[in-house]
Amino acid sequence: xxxxxxxxxxxxxxxxxxxxxxxxxxxxxxxxxxxxxxxxxxxxxxxxxxxxxxxxxxxxxxxxxxxxxxxxxxxxxxxxxxxxxxxxxxxxxxxxxxxxxxxxxxxxxxxxxxxxxxxxxxxxxxxxxxxxxxxxxxxxxxxxxxxxxxxxxxxxxxxxxxxxxxxxxxxxxxxxxxxxxxxxxxxxxxxxxxxxxxxxxxxxxxxxxxxxxxxxxxxxxxxxxxxxxx
Amino acid sequence: xxxxxxxxxxxxxxxxxxxxxxxxxxxxxxxxxxxxxxxxxxxxxxxxxxxxxxxxxxxxxxxxxxxxxxxxxxxxxxxxxxxxxxxxxxxxxxxxxxxxxxxxxxxxxxxxxxxxxxxxxxxxxxxxxxxxxxxxxxxxxxxxxxxxxxxxxxxxxxxxxxxxxxxxxxxxxxxxxxxxxxxxxxxxxxxxxxxxxxxxxxxxxxxxxxxxxxxxxxxxxxxxxxxxxx
Numbered sequence: 036x037x038x039x040x041x042x043x044x045x046x047x048x049x050x051x052x053x054x055x056x057x058x059x060x061x062x063x064x065x066x067x068x069x070x071x072x073x074x075x076x077x078x079x080x081x082x083x084x085x086x087x088x089x090x091x092x093x094x095x096x097x098x099x100x101x102x103x104x105x106x107x108x109x110x111x112x113x114x115x116x117x118x119x120x121x122x123x124x125x126x127x128x129x130x131x132x133x134x135x136x137x138x139x140x141x142x143x144x145x146x147x148x149x150x151x152x153x154x155x156x157x158x159x160x161x162x163x164x165x166x167x168x169x170x171x172x173x174x175x176x177x178x179x180x181x182x183x184x185x186x187x188x189x190x191x192x193x194x195x196x197x198x199x200x201x202x203x204x205x206x207x208x209x210x211x212x213x214x215x216x217x218x219x220x221x222x223x224x225x226x227x228x229x230x231x232x233x234x235x236x237x238x239x240x241x242x243x244x245x246x247x248x249x250x251x252x253x254x255x256x257x258x259x260x261x262x263x264x265x
Numbered sequence: 266x267x268x269x270x271x272x273x274x275x276x277x278x279x280x281x282x283x284x285x286x287x288x289x290x291x292x293x294x295x296x297x298x299x300x301x302x303x304x305x306x307x308x309x310x311x312x313x314x315x316x317x318x319x320x321x322x323x324x325x326x327x328x329x330x331x332x333x334x335x336x337x338x339x340x341x342x343x344x345x346x347x348x349x350x351x352x353x354x355x356x357x358x359x360x361x362x363x364x365x366x367x368x369x370x371x372x373x374x375x376x377x378x379x380x381x382x383x384x385x386x387x388x389x390x391x392x393x394x395x396x397x398x399x400x401x402x403x404x405x406x407x408x409x410x411x412x413x414x415x416x417x418x419x420x421x422x423x424x425x426x427x428x429x430x431x432x433x434x435x436x437x438x439x440x441x442x443x444x445x446x447x448x449x450x451x452x453x454x455x456x457x458x459x460x461x462x463x464x465x466x467x468x469x470x471x472x473x474x475x476x477x478x479x480x481x482x483x484x485x486x487x488x489x490x491x492x493x494x495x
Binding site: 070073076077080081083084088089090091092093096097100103106107110119120121124125128 | 311340350
């Protein structure tokens, strides 16, 4: 804010750039990311019940542990910033609830596509937003991104299913498109309701539409890698 | 059984006695314990949704991680014994499903009582059965027992709730009795269906009824320690 005093200049620690986002916007963003990780964890454990056998049911639950570990990293950072993690997450609860209510998987493969796709889009999103953050938060996000257990497990199972029965390709591709559509919908809702958060997400001169197009393209390339169509 | 050899006289420590349980019975038992841990994990994550705020919801999910870690230890041991964990667990799935279907908590405190009580009774049970096992399995069970995160969290919240509002005591005590009743019911069903497993659980000369009475007494003492009645 002020450039007239030393205290203000050294305000935050590793010297924030002139355009560094304010503390409140960072708390919003970390709250959104933390809730995303917490709910990804819960969703995997719920959806694990769709597994064809107890071994795979347990495997998805075990893979989900990476997400709750990520939640803890983000929650710790929120507390460091003086924020209550529960309160920082609360504004985004309804968007996630409504997304999950409209995309409840009907079987094991749909559950895995949701895991794979959700994890991948979340990772792309993490990468995009981390660019605008300070050193410490960027490092935190790199640690979060390094966790790929659930995504690897899901990709492997989807590939095997597509190879074993080409007929599932169409059905799962359609399901993936629906997930993306619903996801874009909720992202627009969250952005419309929170200007401060949107500013930090899209960055200087960016627009939400451009960001969503970019995420969608990355997603389409990734679908191919597990044998699905765009 | 025999009093004629030193090995039998010191029955209880390392060296398996002549009466050491067969491999199949140990696999049954480890399958039962592994499924118990896996489902305790899932149940906590599901029931965490009943939490009054996102912070406590996350806390219960985080505490649940100890259970899935225990599941992994037991599953690894099953694999060491040449058994498939999924197959070893399958015979007990219906008993747990039916227990959970008849004891679905209606609110956060009921969920916590179920966590606390389930964890405690499971621990008592682990202790009882470990006596009949060989060294390696006893050590494994000690490691499993050392995990108390979920139970500690639940006990703390229940005590605080009882202190804040004495009126909840009666309701939660009744709920705890119902959980125990349903649990005994399912235990009897499992025992009746599997003689080999029952033999390893009750030990030489023991009966299931005596074991259940012993577990129930331990449970009653424990209820008092969180402010509930028998």
